[in-house]
Amino acid sequence: MGATPAGWLQAIALVGALALCHRPLGDHIAGLLTSARHLRAEKALYKAVGVDADADQRWPVYLRSVLAFSALSVLFLYGLIRLQTHLLLSLGVPEMEAHQAWNTAVSFTTNTNWQSYSGESAMGHLVQMAGLAVQNFVSAAVGIAVVAALVRGFSRHRTDRVGNFWVDLTRISLRLLLPVSVLFALVLAANGVVQNFHGFEQVTTLSGGQQSIPGGPVASQEAIKLLGTNGGGFYNANSAHPFENPTGFTNLLEVFLLLVIPFALPRTFGRMVGDHRQGHAVVAVMGLFWAASAVLVTFFEHQHSGSALQAAGAAMEGKEQRFGVAASSLFAASTTLTSTGAVNSFHDSFTPFGGGLTVFDMMLGEIAPGGTGSGLYGMLVLAVVAVFVAGLMVGRTPEYLGKKLGGREMKFASLYILTTPTIVLVGTGCAIALPGERAGMLNDGAHGFSEVLYAFTSAANNNGSAFAGITVNTAWYDTALGLAMVFGRFLPVVFVLALAGSLARQRPVPASAGTLPTHGPLFVGLLSAVVLIVVGLTYFPALALGPIAEGLH
């Protein structure tokens, strides 16, 4: 079969698999977020931890629980990394410096998984398992918990309760993420992803040289790395490494895993608000942006524009032979449109427009379909903005899902959409203004600027992928990008939970002839336009200086 039909078939198989899982998985998540029943094991856990599982929380309490859990996670992980030289299975790695340990602890807690370290030379197996992989689970669960609270804000009326964070966290981790991870970790291991506790095994190669073959509990970490849209690689080369992603089959499986929860959550949303058509509209917008991006990145990579790639005859720099251009492009678009940031090929060497699109994907705010939970809450905030804009055009008080969008709601929505661009543009500006930080670029000219822009876009949107040529293991970048990750994660969470509280308090407004229907093609078009305009107006100047300048050169 030729490369082009194979590429199309691969994408079609992926869409088919995602469509098959959309309903059952979405319903399962809705079930576990709304059920009043606790499993026996969960009851024991709540008792040990000291949680009153039947008491719902007001939004400030829910928020405090999220923040306390995340703050302790950062501290715990920081301690674990700094002390790892004294722990079991540390493989003799050197002690990590304070700024890099801070950056890593924040990175995994915020579901970013930006890595300024190189996995095989900086992390022992125990920290990978008991530190990093645990955050892969719970940071994903935190995202879904926050969107659950927001959806309850729409579905509940005249209450100040938005759910119980501890119960949400436990059920999402143990009833959703854990069983799916066990299943897929085994499938990955059966296909060649390593799963052992070995250190480096010395071998004499066929031509008489020496090689160290790495080991590690990789399959177990790989499954949740993708399922939780985390993206932090066990090894430096991430999902390009043959031990993380050995074949074309595991590759498609990994793309499927990183998309499956974000694309199922709109079903959960539709079910919880009692109108599946609302979920269909949201998933349609997500699907449109995802399909457009996947097709365009593939198109540009096949064209292989750029002087060096033209000279080579194909855009294969930074790509693996077993994946080729189509499977690498599909992965790149999917990982940057979710908040995953795992890579099976290195975006720094992508064509100017192909690589530029990966930056643009993140700038969309990671909503198509976005990270686990964070994608849906980002999209719902933009839906609120879209309804408001439509209300302005016809001069009516806007309402969404029976809830009035007044001044208070719009303030939270506006603050949400201003947060990330502010962090990205201020951060990039500071880095470019400082001569020492400019020197971190590997490439020069417009492409070097893109490396810095990519870094801050990735950190603030909690993606974690990079134009990886840039040198970021410096005190300044570790600290600045760490702050970008913290603010980029938790400020939006504050605004989303405040919005949830404010919506839950309202009594429902019955739909009237003047209510804008928020399902159907009209709303899908309106919401897509709002997404494009908000992002386009905000980021166009920065994009013009980076990828667009390079592409038109």
Added chain:
Amino acid sequence: MPAFLRTHLTALRMLLAMTAILGLAYPLLVTGISQLAFPARADGSIVEHDGKPAGSRLIGQAFDLPQTDPDAPARPDPKWFQPRPSAGGYDPTASGASNLGPTSTDLLDAVAERRAAIAAFDGVDPATVPPDALTASGSGLDPHISVAYAREQVNRVARERGIPAQQLNHLIDRHTDGRPLGFLGQGGVNVLQLNLAVAALG
């Protein structure tokens, strides 16, 4: 106890419980099952040569001449099929890519140099050297090359070893990994397995 402190204590206990379940029990369970059900794969798909481990089927290797001067650049050994360029010299303790941009002059120069060097080494027209031979992979450990690049090296290896080219072409066919299920990824020739088969010919 103040509410602030109580929340943090709950958070700490929850984190420790999750660490025990997700950070210890889960990877141990997956390791146990994998080691029982498919130990060779879970241990890295190690291949042997003369009864000794010679690397992993999944991890690419360099096939260079023995180094006499450690500072001199590595020179490819003409008796072996050669892998793709690697940013890390096929060192699995330093996986990764070159990260050179699409318009980078460094990359442009590297491509031109590789094209000339490979054409001279394999005795072929520079225009026919395939793209995967001119570009470094993402992992720096790519175990595969394209079928085109393998075919291009046949005459050199045949001449160096005194083996008919026909026989080498047959080995290439045997060690080409097609697309899984016929349409996933891209497939290619596994260089280590091909070279093991070549070595077995004597």
